[in-house]
Amino acid sequence: MNNVLKTCIVDDDLIYRYTMVKTLKSTKLPMEIMAFSDGEEAIDFMLDNLDQDSVFPDVIFLDIDMPVMDGFQFMEEYVKIKPRVGKKITIYMVSSSLDPIDIERAKNISAISDYIVKPIGLGRLKAIIEELLEERKN
Amino acid sequence: MSQYPNNPEYLEKYHQIFIEQAPTAIAMLDKNMIYLAVSKCWLKDYKLEEQNVIGQCHYDVFPEIGDDWKKDHQNCLKGEINVCEEAPFKRADGSLQWIYWDVRPWYNTEGEVGGLLMHTGDITEQKERELEKKRFETIVSDCSEIARIGTWEINTHTNQILWSDMLYEIHDVSKDFNPSLEILLELIEEEQKRDFLEKCMLDLLEKGIEMNEEFKIRTPKGNLKFIKAIGKAEYVEGLVTKVFGIVQDITAIKESERKLSKANKELEAIFNSKSIAVITTDKDGVINRFNSGAEKLLGYSAKEMIGLKKPNTYLLQDELDKFRDEITLKFKGNTLDNDFNYRNADINDTRQWQFKKKNGEKIPVLATITAINNSNSENEGFISVATNITKIKSIKDELRTKNDLLNLAERISLIGHWKWDPINDIGSWSDNLYSIFDYDKEPIKITFKLYFDMILDEDKEMVLKHFENANETKIFQKLTHRVKTFSGNIKTIDILAKVFCNEKGELLEMIGTCQDVTEAKEAERKLIAAKEDLEIFTQKLSFQNQQLADFTHITSHNLRAPVANLNSLLEIYEYIEDEEEKKEIFGKFSNVIDHLTTTLNTLVEALKTKVGDASENLTEIDLNSVHTRTIQILGGEILKNNVNIKADFSVVSNIIYNQIYIESIFLNLIGNAIKYKSQDRVPEISITSDYAKGKTILKFQDNGLGIDMKKHGHKLFGLNKVFHRHPDAKGVGLFLTKTQVEAMGGTITANSEVNVGTTFTIIL
Numbered sequence: 019m020n021n022v023l024k025t026c027i028v029d030d031d032l033i034y035r036y037t038m039v040k041t042l043k044s045t046k047l048p049m050e051i052m053a054f055s056d057g058e059e060a061i062d063f064m065l066d067n068l069d070q071d072s073v074f075p076d077v078i079f080l081d082i083d084m085p086v087m088d089g090f091q092f093m094e095e096y097v098k099i100k101p102r103v104g105k106k107i108t109i110y111m112v113s114s115s116l117d118p119i120d121i122e123r124a125k126n127i128s129a130i131s132d133y134i135v136k137p138i139g140l141g142r143l144k145a146i147i148e149e150l151l152e153e154r155k156n
Numbered sequence: 157m158s159q160y161p162n163n164p165e166y167l168e169k170y171h172q173i174f175i176e177q178a179p180t181a182i183a184m185l186d187k188n189m190i191y192l193a194v195s196k197c198w199l200k201d202y203k204l205e206e207q208n209v210i211g212q213c214h215y216d217v218f219p220e221i222g223d224d225w226k227k228d229h230q231n232c233l234k235g236e237i238n239v240c241e242e243a244p245f246k247r248a249d250g251s252l253q254w255i256y257w258d259v260r261p262w263y264n265t266e267g268e269v270g271g272l273l274m275h276t277g278d279i280t281e282q283k284e285r286e287l288e289k290k291r292f293e294t295i296v297s298d299c300s301e302i303a304r305i306g307t308w309e310i311n312t313h314t315n316q317i318l319w320s321d322m323l324y325e326i327h328d329v330s331k332d333f334n335p336s337l338e339i340l341l342e343l344i345e346e347e348q349k350r351d352f353l354e355k356c357m358l359d360l361l362e363k364g365i366e367m368n369e370e371f372k373i374r375t376p377k378g379n380l381k382f383i384k385a386i387g388k389a390e391y392v393e394g395l396v397t398k399v400f401g402i403v404q405d406i407t408a409i410k411e412s413e414r415k416l417s418k419a420n421k422e423l424e425a426i427f428n429s430k431s432i433a434v435i436t437t438d439k440d441g442v443i444n445r446f447n448s449g450a451e452k453l454l455g456y457s458a459k460e461m462i463g464l465k466k467p468n469t470y471l472l473q474d475e476l477d478k479f480r481d482e483i484t485l486k487f488k489g490n491t492l493d494n495d496f497n498y499r500n501a502d503i504n505d506t507r508q509w510q511f512k513k514k515n516g517e518k519i520p521v522l523a524t525i526t527a528i529n530n531s532n533s534e535n536e537g538f539i540s541v542a543t544n545i546t547k548i549k550s551i552k553d554e555l556r557t558k559n560d561l562l563n564l565a566e567r568i569s570l571i572g573h574w575k576w577d578p579i580n581d582i583g584s585w586s587d588n589l590y591s592i593f594d595y596d597k598e599p600i601k602i603t604f605k606l607y608f609d610m611i612l613d614e615d616k617e618m619v620l621k622h623f624e625n626a627n628e629t630k631i632f633q634k635l636t637h638r639v640k641t642f643s644g645n646i647k648t649i650d651i652l653a654k655v656f657c658n659e660k661g662e663l664l665e666m667i668g669t670c671q672d673v674t675e676a677k678e679a680e681r682k683l684i685a686a687k688e689d690l691e692i693f694t695q696k697l698s699f700q701n702q703q704l705a706d707f708t709h710i711t712s713h714n715l716r717a718p719v720a721n722l723n724s725l726l727e728i729y730e731y732i733e734d735e736e737e738k739k740e741i742f743g744k745f746s747n748v749i750d751h752l753t754t755t756l757n758t759l760v761e762a763l764k765t766k767v768g769d770a771s772e773n774l775t776e777i778d779l780n781s782v783h784t785r786t787i788q789i790l791g792g793e794i795l796k797n798n799v800n801i802k803a804d805f806s807v808v809s810n811i812i813y814n815q816i817y818i819e820s821i822f823l824n825l826i827g828n829a830i831k832y833k834s835q836d837r838v839p840e841i842s843i844t845s846d847y848a849k850g851k852t853i854l855k856f857q858d859n860g861l862g863i864d865m866k867k868h869g870h871k872l873f874g875l876n877k878v879f880h881r882h883p884d885a886k887g888v889g890l891f892l893t894k895t896q897v898e899a900m901g902g903t904i905t906a907n908s909e910v911n912v913g914t915t916f917t918i919i920l
Contacts, residue, residue: 033744034720116716136721
């Protein structure tokens with residue numbers, strides 16, 4: 019399992035989720051993909067599995083604009099449970115928004131690795147996954 | 157009788173001898189008033205020693221005898237007796253003799269009247285003594301009156317006190333007052349003095365010890381008087397037989413004594429003052445008094461000066477010459493009187509001098525020089541009272557400088573100052589105040605009316621109230637009003653003042669400033685106008701900014717998202733080769749494009765609302781009919797969900813609004829309430845209208861799912877924001893509703909509790 023990257027997509031947009039899955043799969047890299055349609059579903063999953071963090075994702079592509087619990091609200095909840103999570107999780111904030119307020123806000127959250135503007139594109143996505151897989155080897 | 161034979165001849169002789177040598181003045185006359193016999197005393201009394209009157213007619217001897225007396229004589233010859241105790245007898249030589257007489261007829265042996273017997277006496281001396289005594293008594297009485305002295309006497313048998321008139325007056329009592337020692341003792345003001353008087357009176361009455369004391373009495377009328385009481389006694393064989401005395405009212409004397417003593421003390425205080433120099437000179441001009449103030453002022457000791465020096469020791473010669481010349485000119489005038497000596501003039505001169513101190517230093521002094529002249533207008537010296545005015549002078553100089561500065565400051569700051577005495581209605585203005593009021597002629601009499609007439613009519617009442625208020629509270633708050641100046645300019649002035657009162661709190665004076673703030677006011681007005689413009693502009697700008705931000709957000713999230721999806725799909729479409737997959741992706745394209753179209757349509761609608769003029773399509777709208785139409789549109793949903801809708805527009809039923817907007821608002825809010833109903837209870841929706849602060853308020857209340865306002869409040873009205881995993885949630889309704897409400901200048905807010913319900917409040 020060590021060489022498989024658990025990749026998580028949190029987004030309410032069906033089309034986006036579809037394209038992400040398609041693109042990730044096209045890289046043929048070793049990974050396991052899970053998807054949630056809003057922040058609350060994702061955080062509920064984590065809370066349910068706190069005792070077995072092996073099922074936790076290694077990387078999360080987190081959308082900002084979602085119903086029920088948006089990306090920022092998810093981050094607030096995540097920061098609360100983070101000390102109890104034994105695993106390192108890399109989180110990318112992904113949004114179609116070019117709004118500087120959103121970008122600035124995301125950059126101020128230390129648990130967020132980067133802010134990526136949609137669409138991510140195959141090349142960028144591949145590079146991110148490869149880099150993460152490389153990190154895991156070391 | 158044997159040795160005197162009863163011989164008529166003898167008898168006549170004896171009779172003659174008897175008459176001649178009688179020790180009083182006797183004359184015997186016959187019926188024709190011819191002297192038969194006369195005593196030597198008669199001759200002596202009437203200075204007739206040189207004359208032989210026997211055989212002469214009485215009227216020849218006394219030609220001065222008038223007809224009245226002659227008539228009396230005639231009556232006596234008929235038998236009457238004429239007795240007079242005293243009568244003036246004006247003699248022919250002009251002297252006046254006081255005489256008494258007894259004129260009666262004498263009878264011969266036959267019993268007939270033979271003539272007259274006259275017995276007279278010269279009582280001139282006695283009479284003069286009497287008159288003198290009378291005169292003396294009058295003088296004493298007058299003196300008593302003037303000196304307010306009364307006499308008293310005590311009857312030693314009855315102890316009754318007798319008073320002269322003056323004593324009643326001194327004691328302020330009427331004549332029927334019955335003085336007794338007890339009553340008099342009570343009049344004495346000081347307690348211990350009463351016992352003292354009682355003792356004095358006892359001593360006087362029993363031992364005859366004289367009394368001479370002063371007492372303070374309070375008369376029955378309440379007047380306080382000082383009296384001097386003197387008592388004396390007369391005794392016979394060591395026993396007191398008569399007690400008498402005088403009482404003098406010495407109130408006036410005491411009062412002048414007191415005043416004199418006070419004046420003396422005051423003078424002494426002045427003379428002993430260290431701050432005032434008092435120097436006097438004698439008739440030769442030599443200093444004879446030099447007080448400690450003078451010592452301090454000039455640095456000389458009194459010992460060095462008195463009896464030795466003249467004032468020219470400390471006076472400057474040129475000032476002294478000038479003084480002499482001026483005084484000479486003043487009193488002598490232009491007459492050429494070589495004997496004129498200015499020293500004898502009635503000098504009382506106050507002027508500034510320069511005194512030379514012992515150490516040579518010169519100091520400014522204000523001195524009053526008064527000549528002390530005797531009753532013959534001859535000079536007996538001078539008295540000079542001087543004060544050092546160095547400090548006053550320097551303060552005056554400083555004051556002058558400060559006043560100059562003040563004038564300058566007033567000119568620069570357009571301030572003037574004023575004073576007003578409301579009791580006499582006299583005011584004064586500073587130079588600059590005159591110029592603020594555009595007045596450049598001679599100063600005029602300043603009255604309240606003069607000022608009040610300048611005030612613009614619209615401001616008059618306000619100013620009057622302000623002054624009344626200042627009068628009541630003794631505080632003059634800042635007052636701003638407009639005036640029409642003497643040259644007709646309208647100016648705005650600020651008035652500040654202090655109010656001065658006497659100890660009774662009555663207004664005595666107001667002192668204040670007056671500033672011309674016309675330009676400042678104008679600038680202020682422009683500034684306020686500019687600020688108001690700016691505020692409106694800022695409001696517009698911020699509204700536009702808000703709109704812009706809204707659209708940035710919308711384009712970022714709602715337009716870019718489908719575009720990003722299209723790009724991603726296109727990318728995948730290009731690298732996949734499987735035809736089935738390509739078909740699947742193509743179907744996704746169609747989904748995205750549908751979504752994009754919907755979003756664009758919503759935006760266009762919102763833009764129309766924002767850009768268009770909402771106030772253009774205003775009509776009067778009946779809320780009940782809007783409600784009814786909405787129920788009709790949503791009829792299926794309402795029936796299906798068994799919704800209970802209540803509407804109450806009794807407070808406000810008709811509004812002026814955009815018809816399309818209000819229908820859209822009703823449809824969206826009622827639709828939402830049904831859409832987000834709770835599964836646990838029958839949906840209840842209540843719609844009410846209200847009115848507050850001039851605005852109509854609409855409330856839409858439901859008992860639905862509710863929204864977590866903490867989490868979602870900030871994006872409740874955003875486009876495409878959904879808060880429930882509801883298949884129909886699109887995030888468009890509230891966005892449009894808010895856009896429409898705001899376009900009409902209103903606001904929409906929400907209150908909600910999860911699983912209880914939501915209330916939307918719209919202020920139209």
